[in-house]
Amino acid sequence: xxxxxxxxxxxxxxxxxxxxxxxxxxxxxxxxxxxxxxxxxxxxxxxxxxxxxxxxxxxxxxxxxxxxxxxxxxxxxxxxxxxxxxxxxxxxxxxxxxxxxxxxxxxxxxxxxxxxxxxxxxxxxxxxxxxxxxxxxxxxxxxxxxxxxxxxxxxxxxxxxxxxxxxxxxxxxxxxxxxxxxxxxxxxxxxxxxxxx
Amino acid sequence: xxxxxxxxxxxxxxxxxxxxxxxxxxxxxxxxxxxxxxxxxxxxxxxxxxxxxxxxxxxxxxxxxxxxxxxxxxxxxxxxxxxxxxxxxxxxxxxxxxxxxxxxxxxxxxxxxxxxxxxxxxxxxxxxxxxxxxxxxxxxxxxxxxxxxxxxxxxxxxxxxxxxxxxxxxxxxxxxxxxxxxxxxxxxxxxxxxxxx
Numbered sequence: 001x002x003x004x005x006x007x008x009x010x011x012x013x014x015x016x017x018x019x020x021x022x023x024x025x026x027x028x029x030x031x032x033x034x035x036x037x038x039x040x041x042x043x044x045x046x047x048x049x050x051x052x053x054x055x056x057x058x059x060x061x062x063x064x065x066x067x068x069x070x071x072x073x074x075x076x077x078x079x080x081x082x083x084x085x086x087x088x089x090x091x092x093x094x095x096x097x098x099x100x101x102x103x104x105x106x107x108x109x110x111x112x113x114x115x116x117x118x119x120x121x122x123x124x125x126x127x128x129x130x131x132x133x134x135x136x137x138x139x140x141x142x143x144x145x146x147x148x149x150x151x152x153x154x155x156x157x158x159x160x161x162x163x164x165x166x167x168x169x170x171x172x173x174x175x176x177x178x179x180x181x182x183x184x185x186x187x188x189x190x191x192x193x194x195x196x197x
Numbered sequence: 198x199x200x201x202x203x204x205x206x207x208x209x210x211x212x213x214x215x216x217x218x219x220x221x222x223x224x225x226x227x228x229x230x231x232x233x234x235x236x237x238x239x240x241x242x243x244x245x246x247x248x249x250x251x252x253x254x255x256x257x258x259x260x261x262x263x264x265x266x267x268x269x270x271x272x273x274x275x276x277x278x279x280x281x282x283x284x285x286x287x288x289x290x291x292x293x294x295x296x297x298x299x300x301x302x303x304x305x306x307x308x309x310x311x312x313x314x315x316x317x318x319x320x321x322x323x324x325x326x327x328x329x330x331x332x333x334x335x336x337x338x339x340x341x342x343x344x345x346x347x348x349x350x351x352x353x354x355x356x357x358x359x360x361x362x363x364x365x366x367x368x369x370x371x372x373x374x375x376x377x378x379x380x381x382x383x384x385x386x387x388x389x390x391x392x393x394x
Contacts, residue, residue: 130331161358
């Protein structure tokens with residue numbers, strides 16, 4: 001991806017973009033750093049909420065998907081991975097680790113209290129974050145589903161996997177009729193590659 | 198990644214590798230194609246097995262993870278994504294779509310029979326495949342968990358999310374003590390980037 005494309009995606013002129021950033025690396029770093037900051041803030045908010053572990057996890061899943069699917073920074077960050085020099089990548093990896101560790105603690109707390117089933121909190125965290133992060137590969141803003149519809153369905157499926165008696169756990173908009181139950185248009189295939197450069 | 202590195206990973210001399218492949222693109226295509234063929238075969242085997250939908254899905258999850266984590270082709274294929282010219286990428290995308298559609302049908306059949314909860318089969322498929330594919334980013338062969346241990350835990354968590362009464366669904370090695378219940382060393386962080394070129 002070129003600065004020109006990024007400028008188009010962000011609705012800025014390339015010249016304008018160069019006013020703010022020295023180059024592609026600085027822009028990419030800013031996007032990823034910004035995206036991670038918002039995810040960490042959402043995680044903190046969720047963890048301090050007066051809510052069940054399941055509801056806290058729902059908040060985290062929703063904000064994570066909003067961050068990577070709805071926001072220019074998030075999308076750009078995920079399209080342009082692995083192109084950063086080490087000194088820019090290092091602090092980002094540290095933030096990602098901190099985020100992952102926070103989600104793991106949220107799940108571990110739920111396991112300890114008995115709200116969640118006995119399972120490997122670190123692996124459950126990775127399964128969940130993997131499902132969320134991979135969505136960048138197949139999501140299309142022109143597709144039939146919005147980020148929040150995907151968040152609702154993903155939360156339902158992923159959090160159920162942790163509940164001893166998940167029948168009590170419902171979708172937030174549980175009145176919504178599931179007419180697309182067995183259907184679902186596939187706008188872009190899983191694994192459809194997005195050119196990273 | 199360079200041919201030299203691939204040769205090292207595959208335990209071949211670079212000269213040997215060039216005997217078989219004209220270049221990096223051909224090798225990458227071969228890896229991805231081979232990997233997808235094995236995943237499609239495993240999917241067919243699972244779907245025709247005399248087993249519940251949950252057990253069929255477990256077989257798919259296990260073979261998918263084995264394919265992307267254990268095999269040189271699978272790992273190489275995932276490390277080197279998006280570098281192929283369109284004429285090589287197109288048939289791979291078609292195969293990936295076919296695989297994704299097969300997993301979706303497996304889940305849709307389970308929903309229709311009532312074995313699985315009413316949910317969006319296409320999105321559940323994507324959540325599951327996302328969790329599986331993302332594992333390539335954090336899995337380390339030197340880490341504390343083997344691909345099959347990860348498969349066991351991922352199956353447990355992901356399939357539970359689909360079951361109306363998941364308490365009946367157990368890990369395959371359910372006698373195994375879950376001593377790592379809330380622990381779990383994190384060998385490599387989610388999102389740790391692997392250089393793609």
